[in-house]
Amino acid sequence: MPDLTTLGIAEAGRLMARGELTATALTETFLKRIKAVDHKIASYITVTEELALSAARQADMEMKGGLRRGPMHGIPVALKDIYETAGIKTTGHSHLRAGYVPAIDAETVRRLKDAGAVILGKLGTHEFANGAMTPDQPFPAVLNPWNTKHQPGGSSSGSGAAVAAALCMGAMGSDTGGSIRNPAGFCGTAGIKPTYGLVSRCGIFPLAFSLDTAGPMAWTVEDCALMLDVLAGHDPNDQASAKTRRSTMAQPHNARSRACALRSRGTGMRARMPASRPTPSRASTRQCAC
Amino acid sequence: MLKDLGAVVDEVVFPDLWDYHICGRVIITTEVHAIHRQEVIETPEKFGYTTRRRFQLGAFITAEQYISALRFRRQLHQDMKAAMRGYDLVMTANQWDRRTPSRSRSRSSTSSTSPRSPCRSTSPPARADRVLRLRQRWLSARLPACRSRLRRGERLCRRRGLRTRHDLAFAAAQTLIRRPSMKLTRRSLGRSFVGTSALAALPMPAFAQEKVVRFGISMADVPLTTGQPTAALAPTSSPGSRSTIR
Numbered sequence: 001m002p003d004l005t006t007l008g009i010a011e012a013g014r015l016m017a018r019g020e021l022t023a024t025a026l027t028e029t030f031l032k033r034i035k036a037v038d039h040k041i042a043s044y045i046t047v048t049e050e051l052a053l054s055a056a057r058q059a060d061m062e063m064k065g066g067l068r069r070g071p072m073h074g075i076p077v078a079l080k081d082i083y084e085t086a087g088i089k090t091t092g093h094s095h096l097r098a099g100y101v102p103a104i105d106a107e108t109v110r111r112l113k114d115a116g117a118v119i120l121g122k123l124g125t126h127e128f129a130n131g132a133m134t135p136d137q138p139f140p141a142v143l144n145p146w147n148t149k150h151q152p153g154g155s156s157s158g159s160g161a162a163v164a165a166a167l168c169m170g171a172m173g174s175d176t177g178g179s180i181r182n183p184a185g186f187c188g189t190a191g192i193k194p195t196y197g198l199v200s201r202c203g204i205f206p207l208a209f210s211l212d213t214a215g216p217m218a219w220t221v222e223d224c225a226l227m228l229d230v231l232a233g234h235d236p237n238d239q240a241s242a243k244t245r246r247s248t249m250a251q252p253h254n255a256r257s258r259a260c261a262l263r264s265r266g267t268g269m270r271a272r273m274p275a276s277r278p279t280p281s282r283a284s285t286r287q288c289a290c
Numbered sequence: 291m292l293k294d295l296g297a298v299v300d301e302v303v304f305p306d307l308w309d310y311h312i313c314g315r316v317i318i319t320t321e322v323h324a325i326h327r328q329e330v331i332e333t334p335e336k337f338g339y340t341t342r343r344r345f346q347l348g349a350f351i352t353a354e355q356y357i358s359a360l361r362f363r364r365q366l367h368q369d370m371k372a373a374m375r376g377y378d379l380v381m382t383a384n385q386w387d388r389r390t391p392s393r394s395r396s397r398s399s400t401s402s403t404s405p406r407s408p409c410r411s412t413s414p415p416a417r418a419d420r421v422l423r424l425r426q427r428w429l430s431a432r433l434p435a436c437r438s439r440l441r442r443g444e445r446l447c448r449r450r451g452l453r454t455r456h457d458l459a460f461a462a463a464q465t466l467i468r469r470p471s472m473k474l475t476r477r478s479l480g481r482s483f484v485g486t487s488a489l490a491a492l493p494m495p496a497f498a499q500e501k502v503v504r505f506g507i508s509m510a511d512v513p514l515t516t517g518q519p520t521a522a523l524a525p526t527s528s529p530g531s532r533s534t535i536r
Contacts, residue, residue: 096329127338128322130341134339
């Protein structure tokens with residue numbers, strides 16, 4: 001079996017469904033890697049090791065008992081530190097919220113947990129996701145894992161860097177003016193800025209109500225689609241949430257059905273990097289970065 | 291490369307990326323100020339340097355400008371939909387300028403880069419025509435004439451250098467002493483500050499430079515800044531004046 005940190009969400013889910021991989025082993029691998037590597041890029045603000053291991057053990061017990069919640073079951077993910085998490089410090093990368101511990105989870109976090117995802121911790125960002133990083137903020141600036149002399153984009157800088165450095169399988173970002181698209185581009189990962197209203201923003205520190213969106217970042221588009229499939233849906237607590245039935249809304253984002261549709265039509269387009277820039281792999285990321 | 295792979299590739303002209311940038315900044319700055327207004331006023335020192343400056347700027351966007359930006363966003367949205375109609379995939383430049391290396395040790399933001407417009411890839415006549423029409427539309431939408439004031443502000447700053455906001459407060463006090471009957475309203479300040487004679491006499495503070503560069507708002511707004519030293523202005527302000535805006 002390859003290095004577990006190089007697996008994608010879809011592949012790891014398939015392995016866990018076949019019983020060839022446990023969520024606990026996967027989570028422990030990522031936690032070890034975070035300890036070994038994260039100090040070089042400072043992508044994590046808080047690592048919730050015990051909670052993650054506990055959630056992973058519970059996922060293993062459920063899967064062993066025949067309960068399979070979906071493709072995100074047992075998958076280690078991390079959250080940008082503007083997502084409120086019950087009992088876990090949520091700082092927004094700001095002195096103003098340095099000691100803030102929310103009582104309840106954000107709607108997106110709740111959906112991820114309901115789908116069986118394992119929360120590894122909270123990721124660095126720009127202060128209140130405003131897109132500007134200065135050294136007078138309470139936590140160090142996140143560095144680009146491809147080259148630590150470069151910035152990773154923002155404001156979901158920790159999400160992009162952690163995914164690129166294989167410190168989590170997927171991460172949640174937020175996009176108001178490019179905060180998912182920029183770090184995804186800077187760090188060479190995939191990210192989806194969802195349509196406004198597709199994903200609930202309830203429990204996420206707001207930046208601009210009429211532009212804020214929450215979305216996934218992962219190593220492949222398929223992984224992002226799997227996360228978005230879990231996240232999408234109407235939330236009555238978010239006034240901008242689209243009142244569309246979840247089934248119809250989530251359908252286009254179903255990764256497998258989309259892939260099947262492409263195959264069945266026999267059309268599609270494959271893109272590749274120019275020959276002068278070899279296509280990076282997760283393993284090469286790890287070598288060049290950390 | 292896409293053509294080699296069998297795709298049919300056409301060139302599509304989008305609205306200028308700068309229009310999106312400015313429209314978005316007006317909306318974001320206004321809304322973020324509304325959200326963090328109390329903290330910006332009471333504990334500004336707890337924000338990071340750039341965050342504080344960005345969040346404070348929202349105090350100077352008027353309701354009219356905000357609504358105009360929302361209406362302009364709707365127009366940009368329709369233009370984008372029209373440009374994408376009939377295509378499965380549209381690729382566009384969304385790249386910030388060349389200063390990508392991290393400058394986290396410096397005092398300024400690491401994101402103080404400028405957007406690179408996709409219109410640069412179009413032919414010069416098409417681009418000029420497009421920009422002309424967009425500027426016309428921009429003015430008709432009653433948004434701040436960002437482009438022209440941007441250039442004016444840049445020229446001004448280059449000529450005068452950067453000063454502190456206290457310099458401006460002092461100059462404002464001098465102006466008011468010379469014209470004691472003048473009410474301290476945004477409009478009157480605008481006349482006195484943007485007028486050519488006053489403009490020549492006043493220094494250009496760094497804070498005003500940022501506002502002019504970003505939003506094209508006149509220097510008249512500067513004395514009303516949150517946290518601005520108001521001691522010199524207080525004696526002449528009337529109870530109903532807009533100097534009390536906080």
